[in-house]
Amino acid sequence: MKTHVEARNVVKRFGPTVALNGASIAIAEGETHALLGRNGAGKSTLVSILTGLQRPDEGEVLFSGEAAPAPADRDAWRRQVACVYQKPTIIPTLTVAENLFLNRQTDSGMIKWRALRAKARELLATYEVDVDAEALAGDLDVEQRQLVEIARALSFGARFIILDEPTARLDGPAIERLFVRMRALREQGVTMMYISHHLDEVYEICQSVTVFRDARHVMTRPVDGLPHDDLVAAMTGEATVAYESRSRTPGEKVVLSSAGLTLAGRYQDVDLSVRSGEVVGLAGSASSGKVGVAETLVGLRKADSGTVVVNGARVKPGDVPAALKAGLGFVPEDRHHEGFAPLLSVGENATIPIARKLGRFGTVSPAKRRAKAVQLIQDLDIKTEGPDQPVGDLSGGNAQKVVFARALVDEPTALVVINPTAGVDVKAKQALLGAVEDAVERGAGAVVVSDELDDLRICDRVLVMFHGRVVKDVPRGWTDHELVAVMEGIQP
Amino acid sequence: MTTLTALTPRLRLARFRDLTLVPVIVLLLIVGAFLDPIFLTTGNLTNVLQQQASISLLVLAEALILISGKFDLSLESTVGMAPAIAVMLVIPASAGGFGLGLPGMLVIPLCLLVGAAVGAFNGFLIIKFQLSAFIVTLAMLIIVHGLQLGPTEGKTLFELPESILYLGSATWLGLPASIWIAGLLFVAGIVGLGYFRVGRSLYAIGGNPDAARAAGIRIDRVLWGVFIVGGMLAALAGVLETGRLGAIGSGQGVGWIFMVFAAAVIGGVSMDGGKGTILGALTGVLVIGLVQNILTLKGVSGFWQPVVYGFIILVALMISRVAGGKAQD
Numbered sequence: 001m002k003t004h005v006e007a008r009n010v011v012k013r014f015g016p017t018v019a020l021n022g023a024s025i026a027i028a029e030g031e032t033h034a035l036l037g038r039n040g041a042g043k044s045t046l047v048s049i050l051t052g053l054q055r056p057d058e059g060e061v062l063f064s065g066e067a068a069p070a071p072a073d074r075d076a077w078r079r080q081v082a083c084v085y086q087k088p089t090i091i092p093t094l095t096v097a098e099n100l101f102l103n104r105q106t107d108s109g110m111i112k113w114r115a116l117r118a119k120a121r122e123l124l125a126t127y128e129v130d131v132d133a134e135a136l137a138g139d140l141d142v143e144q145r146q147l148v149e150i151a152r153a154l155s156f157g158a159r160f161i162i163l164d165e166p167t168a169r170l171d172g173p174a175i176e177r178l179f180v181r182m183r184a185l186r187e188q189g190v191t192m193m194y195i196s197h198h199l200d201e202v203y204e205i206c207q208s209v210t211v212f213r214d215a216r217h218v219m220t221r222p223v224d225g226l227p228h229d230d231l232v233a234a235m236t237g238e239a240t241v242a243y244e245s246r247s248r249t250p251g252e253k254v255v256l257s258s259a260g261l262t263l264a265g266r267y268q269d270v271d272l273s274v275r276s277g278e279v280v281g282l283a284g285s286a287s288s289g290k291v292g293v294a295e296t297l298v299g300l301r302k303a304d305s306g307t308v309v310v311n312g313a314r315v316k317p318g319d320v321p322a323a324l325k326a327g328l329g330f331v332p333e334d335r336h337h338e339g340f341a342p343l344l345s346v347g348e349n350a351t352i353p354i355a356r357k358l359g360r361f362g363t364v365s366p367a368k369r370r371a372k373a374v375q376l377i378q379d380l381d382i383k384t385e386g387p388d389q390p391v392g393d394l395s396g397g398n399a400q401k402v403v404f405a406r407a408l409v410d411e412p413t414a415l416v417v418i419n420p421t422a423g424v425d426v427k428a429k430q431a432l433l434g435a436v437e438d439a440v441e442r443g444a445g446a447v448v449v450s451d452e453l454d455d456l457r458i459c460d461r462v463l464v465m466f467h468g469r470v471v472k473d474v475p476r477g478w479t480d481h482e483l484v485a486v487m488e489g490i491q492p
Numbered sequence: 493m494t495t496l497t498a499l500t501p502r503l504r505l506a507r508f509r510d511l512t513l514v515p516v517i518v519l520l521l522i523v524g525a526f527l528d529p530i531f532l533t534t535g536n537l538t539n540v541l542q543q544q545a546s547i548s549l550l551v552l553a554e555a556l557i558l559i560s561g562k563f564d565l566s567l568e569s570t571v572g573m574a575p576a577i578a579v580m581l582v583i584p585a586s587a588g589g590f591g592l593g594l595p596g597m598l599v600i601p602l603c604l605l606v607g608a609a610v611g612a613f614n615g616f617l618i619i620k621f622q623l624s625a626f627i628v629t630l631a632m633l634i635i636v637h638g639l640q641l642g643p644t645e646g647k648t649l650f651e652l653p654e655s656i657l658y659l660g661s662a663t664w665l666g667l668p669a670s671i672w673i674a675g676l677l678f679v680a681g682i683v684g685l686g687y688f689r690v691g692r693s694l695y696a697i698g699g700n701p702d703a704a705r706a707a708g709i710r711i712d713r714v715l716w717g718v719f720i721v722g723g724m725l726a727a728l729a730g731v732l733e734t735g736r737l738g739a740i741g742s743g744q745g746v747g748w749i750f751m752v753f754a755a756a757v758i759g760g761v762s763m764d765g766g767k768g769t770i771l772g773a774l775t776g777v778l779v780i781g782l783v784q785n786i787l788t789l790k791g792v793s794g795f796w797q798p799v800v801y802g803f804i805i806l807v808a809l810m811i812s813r814v815a816g817g818k819a820q821d
Binding site: 106 | 683688696698699702704707768
């Protein structure tokens with residue numbers, strides 16, 4: 001098979017850090033090629049080099065055996081390679097139509113808006129994207145926005161697409177629809193590079209896989225017949241076993257419960273109860289209302305009716321401090337948004353909930369805080385220069401550990417975690433799930449809300465939500481198929 | 493895709509969001525007509541437009557800069573400094589000039605050049621040196637005003653060349669020339685930002701600079717151009733103001749920037765960039781001009797007028813919040 005895209009011995013430095021150290025990749029024409037690696041392995045840098053946004057310090061990029069276009073010639077690059085970046089590259093304040101033809105609304109002279117909208121509708125129809133061309137891009141949901149970006153990427157005539165963690169923010173059915181689309185593109189002969197933290201997706205959609213570790217190329221293999229453990233070992237550099245959830249017997253005491261929780265348009269009549277020493281999962285599609293319920297439990301949202309009880313005490317609705325005081329700890333859905341203050345240090349972020357215990361009369365003793373932070377860094381194995389490093393400088397997995405540290409610092413008796421392992425690599429994932437189980441072994445009760453089936457495996461039972469209602473209580477021992485069927489509402 | 497169909501009617505409405513002030517203008521016209529018989533006369537309304545002509549150019553400049561996601565406070569100082577320096581380069585030393593003896597015809601080109609230079613320097617510090625636009629232009633607001641006070645020693649320039657007085661005082665086809673100039677520039681702004689790639693790129697840059705760069709827009713070049721155009725518009729505003737008043741005082745333009753921001757923001761231009769239209773900014777200027785006129789006609793003390801302006805701004809913000817339906821940040 002012919003090689004479509006090749007990067008040879010690429011070196012890229014950013015100041016003292018070497019992001020790519022003689023890394024290479026070769027992607028055959030028409031294949032879907034996975035690029036795997038832990039956070040910081042150099043995947044994102046390779047993407048920006050393959051798309052021409054950054055120039056390699058050494059090495060070269062070839063498309064179909066020919067040298068890559070000049071860095072300034074964006075149009076030439078866009079005819080070679082299209083990319084759906086991790087960060088949305090859409091202008092939220094402009095319409096879908098204008099986003100599709102950004103900076104090429106017209107060849108010369110005045111823009112003919114009517115013609116542009118017609119062209120946009122045609123383009124959306126060609127790629128079967130069911131989105132209104134006149135809608136503001138900022139009003140689209142994640143999936144629609146991604147489809148618009150894919151349509152735009154392809155409209156330049158590129159036969160090679162990079163998809164950088166496209167599934168990170170999609171729910172199950174949306175991922176399935178994306179895969180259907182990717183298979184259709186592959187049948188049309190489009191070459192793809194697929195980046196993901198989800199190994200099962202790689203097995204499902206890719207033919208070959210390349211693994212990067214520590215800014216270098218480690219291996220390239222066909223996916224078919226490649227043992228799962230070998231792949232993980234290549235990524236981590238050591239043999240690791242898949243996460244084994246522990247067995248335990250829940251206690252009798254109910255630490256967190258809700259009765260008749262209802263929030264119009266999101267969820268209705270949610271009753272749940274979590275006992276000490278028990279992990280309860282909350283699963284469902286993005287529209288199921290599971291995140292809404294979890295956010296209500298911790299006080300980020302206020303339900304229209306119903307009650308939340310933490311440790312036998314009724315908590316004032318919509319009041320986070322009251323929930324924390326009652327003994328609750330939580331990990332929010334989006335760590336960048338509600339999880340940490342990026343400029344504050346690891347130590348400060350982790351100890352915010354217990355600031356009152358670290359000094360008197362509103363003061364915070366730096367020495368006490370430091371001691372506590374050092375202990376948390378050890379407990380959770382946070383890779384940091386020390387408690388004074390700003391959290392914004394940490395990798396995704398380590399930043400999430402800081403969010404966990406904050407949730408766990410006050411030894412909560414009830415723990416609510418939402419998408420605990422979103423955007424973190426294999427090893428961090430295991431550490432984070434371990435931290436939940438550790439807390440539960442110490443006697444806490446936990447609610448795990450997640451789109452990841454792997455996260456739900458640590459649960460003693462999983463409540464499945466569908467259209468705002470809890471439809472089934474699934475005990476441990478479910479199969480993927482079984483759970484997904486309930487989540488999709490295919491099976492009661 | 494049910495969510496989308498539900499969204500559609502509101503989105504159609506959103507296209508008219510930059511016209512939310514039109515009912516306010518109509519209301520002001522009706523209220524004004526009831527309050528004072530002079531209000532709705534051609535003479536009075538022309539007067540309103542002429543008074544707003546120079547400040548409207550500043551609003552146009554600020555709208556361009558805000559849409560691109562940047563910020564410029566120094567515009568108001570350029571309004572006084574650019575014509576003052578240009579005039580001093582031309583008039584003899586006896587009249588308070590530098591005594592260089594340059595021809596009087598050059599005064600307007602020189603003035604625009606000074607404005608462009610201020611804009612270019614702002615652009616250099618903000619784009620190339622990557623400093624915060626707010627602080628840079630705050631410092632420039634002080635420096636540029638100082639560059640007028642220093643050479644003039646705070647004195648008013650009275651002996652002006654004929655050419656700089658012309659635009660601000662002439663009448664074309666029955667209307668003051670300054671109204672024509674401001675009107676034409678706004679039309680150019682509306683068409684430029686609505687129908688040309690360069691204009692649309694301001695929205696892209698203000699909305700998401702990374703995406704704009706990925707789409708091949710030369711962000712630095714465009715932004716630099718916007719700052720230079722902004723400086724030149726401020727200098728032109730200075731020319732019109734000079735012609736209207738017949739002299740250049742040390743306080744020319746001072747304090748305008750608050751009204752400029754108020755007009756732009758109530759006209760729907762977002763402080764976060766990427767949002768707003770030139771037409772919207774124009775309606776903002778008109779609202780402020782009409783309110784000012786009504787207050788003056790009713791003999792409201794100049795000392796109390798700021799309180800009224802302040803409330804007008806807050807009310808307009810509330811209206812656009814309710815009409816827009818989204819939290820403002």
